[in-house]
Amino acid sequence: MQVRKAVITAAARGERLYPVADTVQKAMLPIIDIDGINKPIIQIIVEEALKSGIEEICVVCAPGDAERYVESFQVLQSTLLKAYKNSDWAQQQAASIKNLLDRTSFVVQQEPLGFGHAVYQAKQFARNEPILLLSGDYLYVSDIAGKHCAQQLIELAVKEDCSVSAVNPTIEHLIGKYGTLTGKNMMNYKGVYEIEKIIEKPSVSMAELELQTPGLRAGYYLCFFGMHVFKPILFELLEESMQVKSDNYQLTPVLQELSKREKYLASEMKGSRYDTSKHLGLFEAQIAFGQAGTVKDQMLNSIIRVMAEVGKRKDS
Numbered sequence: 370m371q372v373r374k375a376v377i378t379a380a381a382r383g384e385r386l387y388p389v390a391d392t393v394q395k396a397m398l399p400i401i402d403i404d405g406i407n408k409p410i411i412q413i414i415v416e417e418a419l420k421s422g423i424e425e426i427c428v429v430c431a432p433g434d435a436e437r438y439v440e441s442f443q444v445l446q447s448t449l450l451k452a453y454k455n456s457d458w459a460q461q462q463a464a465s466i467k468n469l470l471d472r473t474s475f476v477v478q479q480e481p482l483g484f485g486h487a488v489y490q491a492k493q494f495a496r497n498e499p500i501l502l503l504s505g506d507y508l509y510v511s512d513i514a515g516k517h518c519a520q521q522l523i524e525l526a527v528k529e530d531c532s533v534s535a536v537n538p539t540i541e542h543l544i545g546k547y548g549t550l551t552g553k554n555m556m557n558y559k560g561v562y563e564i565e566k567i568i569e570k571p572s573v574s575m576a577e578l579e580l581q582t583p584g585l586r587a588g589y590y591l592c593f594f595g596m597h598v599f600k601p602i603l604f605e606l607l608e609e610s611m612q613v614k615s616d617n618y619q620l621t622p623v624l625q626e627l628s629k630r631e632k633y634l635a636s637e638m639k640g641s642r643y644d645t646s647k648h649l650g651l652f653e654a655q656i657a658f659g660q661a662g663t664v665k666d667q668m669l670n671s672i673i674r675v676m677a678e679v680g681k682r683k684d685s
Contacts, residue, residue, distance in 0.1 A: 371498075371527070397441055420520070423501055427475070430475055450463050477490070488603075489604065508654050511640040518640040522598055532602075534633075535635075541573045549567070550565075561637070595642055595644075
């Protein structure tokens with residue numbers, strides 16, 4: 370199995386980032402990357418995919434957003450080449466943006482009918498090939514130097530020739546925010562499970578009864594990490610689920626069916642996820658990327674200086 374294609378879902382409007390996401394796609398909001406360069410969130414996500422071996426990318430977006438994405442990146446590229454024409458970093462960034470535009474296509478989710486419906490819009494792009502599925506909300510910092518979280522996941526999926534979802538052991542008071550699962554430990558791997566049951570945003574009492582996984586710390590459960598590799602059967606199952614009319618087609622019930630049909634694994638990621646769409650999510654992601662990257666000292670100095678200034682004002 371070869372994983373050449375990635376799908377990024379970015380159709381949600383980002384109500385939690387109001388008012389900025391009303392005028393700018395939330396995936397275009399900037400953050401300083403690990404390399405010290407300020408980039409739109411979606412560029413960081415695309416670059417992680419490309420550096421993990423992906424060749425083609427499809428962004429699922431809302432009506433009107435495809436043209437806005439392309440125009441925004443074209444303006445960025447032009448500005449880099451004109452305003453910073455003598456800077457090597459600007460030349461490199463302009464080349465990176467050109468590569469992004471050359472490798473990325475867009476498909477529109479005409480109506481907001483759920484996450485499963487959004488993923489299904491990429492069926493023609495996938496063309497019966499496996500896909501790496503990413504969310505336009507999440508950024509990742511890997512604990513393994515030189516190996517992105519997406520690369521960790523793809524390597525396992527290729528080796529085992531099956532669908533694999535990234536998971537993260539999550540304390541019980543947070544599991545109501547995520548798809549949560551349980552499964553059997555794979556004997557030849559640490560932190561890899563054969564999925565048996567998945568429940569979307571369960572209550573703690575339900576998780577205690579149905580989702581406990583041997584080997585995890587007490588009070589912790591396996592929750593989706595926002596990153597998956599799926600074999601082509603995913604689109605068949607999504608299509609089956611849409612035979613029943615609904616205004617909210619979710620992915621989790623389809624993944625439960627996938628676990629019954631084929632080998633489907635969950636893998637604990639060696640890394641951390643940051644949800645840029647939540648309250649203070651951009652702030653948290655920026656701190657994490659700053660600490661993991663080339664601006665670490667500058668970031669620490671800025672935090673200490675600001676906290677000291679605030680402390681002085683409170684004391685005066």
